[in-house]
Amino acid sequence: MTFSPGxxxxxxxxxxxxxxxxxxxxxxxxxxxxxxxEVW
Amino acid sequence: xxxADALLDPNIGWLLLGAFSVLWIGLGIYxxxxxxxxxxxxxxxRNIGLALGTATAAxxxxxxxxxxxxxxxxxxxxxxxxxxxxxxxxxxxxFAPMAGRIRALMPHGYTSGDFFRLRYGRGAWxxxxxxxxxxxxxxxxxxxxxxxxxxxxxSGIPYAWGMSVILGVCVLYTMRxxxxxxxxxxxxxSLIIIIGIVVVGFAVLSHVSIDAIHANLxxxxxxxxxxxxxxxxxxxxxxxxxxxxxxxxxxVWWSRAFAYREGVAGKAFALGGLIWFPVPIAAGFxxxxxxxxxxxxxxxxxxxxxxxxxxLGKAGAVAIFVIVFCSLASSIDSLLAATxxxxxxxxxxRMFRPAATPARxxxxxxxxxxxxxxxxxxxxxxxxxTLASVLFFAGPLVGAMIWPIVTGLYWRSANxxxxxxxxxxxxxxxLVCYFAIGFYVGxxxxxxxSMVWVLACTRFSKSRFDWAKLKETA
Numbered sequence: 001m002t003f004s005p006g007x008x009x010x011x012x013x014x015x016x017x018x019x020x021x022x023x024x025x026x027x028x029x030x031x032x033x034x035x036x037x038e039v040w
Numbered sequence: 041x042x043x044a045d046a047l048l049d050p051n052i053g054w055l056l057l058g059a060f061s062v063l064w065i066g067l068g069i070y071x072x073x074x075x076x077x078x079x080x081x082x083x084x085x086r087n088i089g090l091a092l093g094t095a096t097a098a099x100x101x102x103x104x105x106x107x108x109x110x111x112x113x114x115x116x117x118x119x120x121x122x123x124x125x126x127x128x129x130x131x132x133x134x135f136a137p138m139a140g141r142i143r144a145l146m147p148h149g150y151t152s153g154d155f156f157r158l159r160y161g162r163g164a165w166x167x168x169x170x171x172x173x174x175x176x177x178x179x180x181x182x183x184x185x186x187x188x189x190x191x192x193x194x195s196g197i198p199y200a201w202g203m204s205v206i207l208g209v210c211v212l213y214t215m216r217x218x219x220x221x222x223x224x225x226x227x228x229x230s231l232i233i234i235i236g237i238v239v240v241g242f243a244v245l246s247h248v249s250i251d252a253i254h255a256n257l258x259x260x261x262x263x264x265x266x267x268x269x270x271x272x273x274x275x276x277x278x279x280x281x282x283x284x285x286x287x288x289x290x291x292v293w294w295s296r297a298f299a300y301r302e303g304v305a306g307k308a309f310a311l312g313g314l315i316w317f318p319v320p321i322a323a324g325f326x327x328x329x330x331x332x333x334x335x336x337x338x339x340x341x342x343x344x345x346x347x348x349x350x351x352l353g354k355a356g357a358v359a360i361f362v363i364v365f366c367s368l369a370s371s372i373d374s375l376l377a378a379t380x381x382x383x384x385x386x387x388x389x390r391m392f393r394p395a396a397t398p399a400r401x402x403x404x405x406x407x408x409x410x411x412x413x414x415x416x417x418x419x420x421x422x423x424x425x426t427l428a429s430v431l432f433f434a435g436p437l438v439g440a441m442i443w444p445i446v447t448g449l450y451w452r453s454a455n456x457x458x459x460x461x462x463x464x465x466x467x468x469x470x471l472v473c474y475f476a477i478g479f480y481v482g483x484x485x486x487x488x489x490s491m492v493w494v495l496a497c498t499r500f501s502k503s504r505f506d507w508a509k510l511k512e513t514a
Contacts, residue, residue, distance in 0.1 A: 002265040003119050005254040011119065012250060012325045015318035016241045022098075022315040023234045029091035030227070038089040038301065040220065 046196035047349040047357040053195025056361055057202075061209040064369065067228075068213025068221035077398030081218035081405055082150060082381045083299040088223060090308055093300045096223040097132055097312025099230035099370040100292060102319055103183065107233070107360075107367045108190065110320035111327035111344035113275070115337070118257075118264025118328070120272030124279050125320035131283030132313030138288070139297035140306035141449055145510045152294035152445075153386035158510050159448045160456040167463050169386060171437040172289060173379070178431050180375045180412070185420045187368045194345060194361050203420050206365070210372040211413030214380075215406045219299055222373045229366040234315070236363040237322045240348055240356065247351045248332045253325075256332040264328065281483045285438035288445050292378040380409040432479040436470025439486035443494040452504040458497030466490025 033039045046053075075081045088096075106125075113121035146155065152172065157165040188203025195202075213221045257264050287293050297305045327343040335350045337343045345364075348356040384405040389396055396404070440463045447454035470486025 001267045002258070002262065003267060005251050008119065008254055008265075008325075008328075009250040011122070011321055012241075012245070015321035015325075016238055016245075018318040019234050019241075019315075019322050020238045022318075023231055023238070025311075026091060026095050026227070026231060026234075026315070029094060033089040033091045040084055040088050040092060040223075 046192075046194060047345055048195040048354070048361055050196040052354075052358065053191065053197050053361060056195075056358065057191070057197070057205055057365070060362070060365060060369075061205060064209055064213045064225050065216075067225055068215075068217035070217075071220045071224050072217035075218050075220065075402065078150075078384070078401035078405060079398065080220075081402040082377075082384070083295065084218065084220040084223060086299055086301070088296075088300045088304065088308075090304050090311075092223050092227050093296070093304050093308030094311040094315065095230040096226040096296060096374075097293075097309050098315040099226040099233065099366075100296075100374040101128070101132060101287075101312070101316050102230070102233055102367050103371040106319055107237070107323050107363055108186075108341065108344060110324035111347075112340050113320070114264075114324035115327040115330070115340050115343050117272035117275055118261075118266065118269055120266075120269050121264075121275060122321045122324040124272060124275040125324065126317050127276055127280040128283035128320075129313045129317040130280055131285075131287035132309050132316060134284060135287045135293060135297075136306045136309035136313065138446070138449055139293070139300070139309045140303075142294065142297045143300065143302065143305045145449070145507055146298070147511060148513045149298050149510070150295070150385045151298075151382050152289060152291045153382055153390075154512070155294070155445075155448070155510070156459075157386070157390065158512055159454075159505065160444070160459040164444070164456050164459040164463070165386075167460060168289075168441065169382075171441060171463065171467070172291065172382070175286075175434040175438055176290065176292075176375060176379045176382070177416075178434055180372065180379065181416050181419050182431050183368060183372050183375065184416050185423065187372070188420065188423070190364050190368070191361075193342060194357065194364065199423055200421060204417060206368055207372065207413055207417055207420070210369055210376060211409060214373045214376045215409045218402075218405070219295065219377050219381075222377045223296075223299070225373065226370050229370040230315075232366045233363050233370075234319070236359050236366075237319065240352065240359050240363075241322050241326070243352050243356070244326055244329055244347065248329050252332045253329050257328060260331050275480075277484065278480050281439055281442075281487055282435060285435075285442050285483060285487070289438060289441040290378065291382045292374050295378050295381055376409050376412055379412055380405050383408045383412075432482065433471075433474065435479065435483035436467050436474055436486035439470055439483035440464075440466030440490040442487055443491045447494055447498055451498055452507070453501045454494070454498045454505070455501045455503050458494040458501070461497065462490040462494040465493050 156168040187206040188199040191202030444459035466486040466489045469489040470482045473485040474482035
């Protein structure tokens with residue numbers, strides 16, 4: 001029993017998109033914290 | 041590795057190393073200007089917000105192992121190998137609720153050593169310090185050594201110079217800026233690493249399709265696609281327990297729990313874990329593409345950089361150099377800061393100078409960071425190549441501390457007999473199995489034995505701990 005190409009694609013593209021969204025999310029958090037004066 | 045074998049021209053390597061070194065040191069000095077006391081220096085004023093808190097949790101856990109070893113894992117253990125590596129994120133996810141509780145129970149705490157001293161007494165505290173310092177110093181030395189080896193392999197910069205520069209830079213900005221510099225640079229480093237991985241990943245996929253990768257693996261190495269690959273499935277448990285033990289006990293993570301603004305700790309660790317989870321897959325799949333791309337892989341631990349440099353040329357080599365440098369710096373600086381705090385708070389203040397002023401403690405912490413840097417440099421200089429096994433040797437010590445910490449945080453009936461016995465019996469049994477069977481069972485056995493002892497002692501204990509004792513003020 002082996003992993004299918006579809007699963008491999010889901011894993012790879014999913015992780016890359018997840019990483020890209022993480023970078024956007026982190027930047028958004030920073031902007032929000034900056035506007036609230038809550039960076040540190 | 042000779043200059044001819046390196047992926048990048050040494051001059052470009054030195055240029056990148058110089059530019060990032062100036063940036064990190066400059067930011068460290070700038071952010072360090074506001075530090076007046078030990079609390080400012082060690083815990084950034086206990087006021088870290090969600091953005092920096094999340095980024096530093098993720099970045100510190102992204103070591104050079106994550107970006108370099110994940111492809112190697114994928115090459116050796118296939119799809120399960122990538123998923124197994126990702127389970128290390130569970131350490132951050134499960135620490136999230138604990139971090140919130142730590143912050144609430146110990147509003148004036150500085151280190152994980154403070155918890156052991158106040159919760160279980162000096163006996164358990166002493167054992168904890170020996171275990172955690174052994175682990176932290178081993179991790180620090182292995183990271184610095186990896187820095188020299190990787191910079192040499194990637195750009196031909198001589199090992200001694202690469203190791204000295206990366207360690208020296210981290211020591212300088214951590215000394216000057218304390219945890220604020222560590223966390224501030226972690227934010228930038230985390231963005232560079234994540235964006236770098238995304239760009240490199242999509243660039244590789246523009247040269248080879250998923251179907252081609254799958255077809256090549258099916259023909260050449262079908263075991264890597266096997267859903268029932270025994271060694272890979274065992275690696276899941278090994279990585280999971282190692283991640284839990286490391287995050288639960290180490291002052292790298294506890295210092296962040298103390299440093300976050302009230303209400304931020306739990307969210308920051310949970311988000312940090314979620315950010316970290318896909319990184320080993322995104323970095324690791326590149327190795328699976330090596331066959332379809334016809335890239336020769338003479339050494340499996342260099343498979344990631346080799347594929348990237350082959351496909352993307354000089355730009356890829358620059359990208360991997362920057363990603364690796366940031367991965368190394370984000371871990372070395374955190375280890376320097378957390379270990380320095382532990383020695384300053386638990387050894388200098390609690391054992392020798394209880395009346396030391398905040399300014400004096402800050403100064404001591406800076407000198408301890410410098411001393412740690414010199415010690416690490418001296419150990420790394422001869423380039424002994426056996427530290428990976430020493431790090432695995434610490435696995436039983438790490439595993440034996442999980443249950444004393446978890447029960448001590450949540451159950452009043454957890455007691456010092458359970459904690460001391462759990463750590464000693466767990467570590468002892470784990471080490472026996474480490475030598476008798478193999479490295480992969482050390483942490484597992486230590487955790488299991490420690491669990492049985494700690495739970496038994498807790499079940500039959502009549503003592504009830506007063507949580508107010510953890511609110512000790514300086």
